[in-house]
Amino acid sequence: xxxxxxxxxxxxxxxxxxxxxxxxxxxxxxxxxxxxxxxxxxxxxxxxxxxxxxxxxxxxxxxxxxxxxxxxxxxxxxxxxxxxxxxxxxxxxxxxxxxxxxxxxxxxxxxxxxxxxxxxxxxxxxxxxxxxxxxxxxxxxxxxxxxxxxxxxxxxxxxxxxxxxxxxxxxxxxxxxxxxxxxxxxxxxxxxxxxxxxxxxxxxxxxxxxxxxxxxxxxxxxxxxxxxxxxxxxxxxxxxxxxxxxxxxxxxxxxxxxxxxxxxxxxxx
Numbered sequence: 001x002x003x004x005x006x007x008x009x010x011x012x013x014x015x016x017x018x019x020x021x022x023x024x025x026x027x028x029x030x031x032x033x034x035x036x037x038x039x040x041x042x043x044x045x046x047x048x049x050x051x052x053x054x055x056x057x058x059x060x061x062x063x064x065x066x067x068x069x070x071x072x073x074x075x076x077x078x079x080x081x082x083x084x085x086x087x088x089x090x091x092x093x094x095x096x097x098x099x100x101x102x103x104x105x106x107x108x109x110x111x112x113x114x115x116x117x118x119x120x121x122x123x124x125x126x127x128x129x130x131x132x133x134x135x136x137x138x139x140x141x142x143x144x145x146x147x148x149x150x151x152x153x154x155x156x157x158x159x160x161x162x163x164x165x166x167x168x169x170x171x172x173x174x175x176x177x178x179x180x181x182x183x184x185x186x187x188x189x190x191x192x193x194x195x196x197x198x199x200x201x202x203x204x205x206x207x208x209x210x211x212x213x214x215x216x217x218x219x220x221x222x223x224x225x226x227x228x229x230x231x232x233x234x235x236x237x238x239x240x241x242x243x244x245x246x247x248x249x250x251x252x253x254x255x256x257x258x259x260x261x262x263x264x265x266x267x268x269x
Contacts, residue, residue, distance in 0.1 A: 022048070022099070023045065023046075023047045023048065023101040023102070024047065024048045024049075024050065024093065024097045024099050024100055024101050024102070025042045025047045025048070025049055025050070025101060025102040025103075025104060026050040026052065026089065026090075026093055026100060026102065026103045026104060026137070026141070027039050027042065027049065027050070027051055027052065027104040027106060028052040028053070028080060028089075028104065028105060028106050028107035028133070028137070029052070029053060029106040029107030029108060029156075030051035030052060030053050030058070030059045030062070030106075031051075031053040031055050031056060031057060031058030031059045031062075032055075032058050033231050034106055034156065034202070034231040034234060034235055034238075035053070035104070035106045035107065036058060036059075036062065036231075037231045037232050037234075037235030037236075038104055038106065038235050038238065038239065039051055039059075039062055040062070040235075041235060041236065041239040042102075042239075043062075043066050043069070043071060046071065047101075047102070048071070048072045048073070048074075048096075048097045049063065049066065049071070049072070049073040049074070050073075050074045050076060050089070050092070050093045050096075050097070051063055051073060051074070051075045051076070052075075052076045052078050052080070052089055052107065053075075053077065053078075053107070054077065054078065054079050054080070054107075056075050056076075056077040059075045060075050063075045072097070074092065074093070074096050074097075076088070076089055076092055080107050080128070080129050080133035080137075081125050081128040081129045081133070082128075083128070083132070083136065086133055086136045086137055086140070087136075087140050089137060089140075090137065090140040090141050090144075091140075094144060099144060099148060100141050100144050100145060100148075100151060101148075101150070101151055101152070102151070102152050102154065102242065103137060103138060103141045103151070103152070103153045103154065104154050104156070105133070105134040105137060105138065105153065105154065105155045105156060106154075106156040107129060107130075107133065108129060108130045108156065108175075109126070109129060109130070110126075110169065110172040111123060111125075111126045111171045111172060112168045112169065112172075113168065113170070113171060114167045114168060114170065115167075115170065118171070122171075123171050126171055126172065126175060127174075127175055127178070130172070130175035130176070130179075131175045131178045131179060131182075134155050134179060134183075135182060138153050138155075138183075138186070141153065142190075142195065145193075145194075145195045146193055146194070146195060148194075149193070149194035150194050150195070151194070151195045151196070152195075152196045152197075152198065152242060152243065153183075153195065153196070153197050153198070154198040154200060154238070154242060155179050155183055155197070155198065155199050155200065156200050156202070157176045157179040157180050157199050157200060157201045158172075158173070158176040158201055158202060158203075159201045159202065159203050159250065159254040159257050159258055160172070160173040160176050160177075161173065161176030161177045161179060161180040161199075161201055162177075162180060162201060162248075162258060162261075163257065163258060163261040164261075176201075179199065180199055180201070180248075183197050183199050183247075184199070184247065184248075187247050196243075196245075197247060198241075198242070198246070198247065198249060199247060199248050199249065200238050200249045200251065201248065201249065201250050201251075201254055201258075202234045202250075202251050202252065202254050203229070203252065203253040203254040203257050204229070204253075229252055229253060233251075233252055234251045234252055237249075237251035237252060238251055
């Protein structure tokens, strides 16, 4: 009887390990910053990785490292501003790994401008990357997650999606507000499906967001990240909370920023 019990225990332990190694995570914007840090944490969890970036070099280096360790990783070079390229991210994931457990919608950049200098074409492109690609990838991933009756869609918004921003960040903040509004509604839509939605709203992080920023006012904000925090810390908090029930998440300093804003509103009344 003892031998039987041991064998059963080993069997279920093996199943558990197999299940853990079969988790598949898509991470957009994976070549640097927060996406790169999330990919490293997914590697530690033995997930199969799909790394998506318009500049794939950093993602490819990470994938090669993971493959040498015995992991599985697919790198997809994609311009998420192009609606025709977005479905291919999901299609290639299914072709290679047959499932999607986590979709980390994380890619993004900033357009630094005010209303007077607003260029509509630039603003449209920003929305394609920062907002519509999130919606599009989520919609294409959803049927596979529903078939599994499981899956988590984690969207990197910003604390600027729930509090006012500086004038130079107005369009960027608008994309983040749009994410919050849309995926709060989607969360209700998917309540009984087994598919979860998260909105992560970090504060400022030392990433390439200012390096890759466009717009007339880029020079004015070159040093605003001097006191921002490293993405490593934020990524750890996001990853630790990826399976909990909270829709809106405010990692690290973002909690205090939001609380201060809410207090200011209360003091006005």
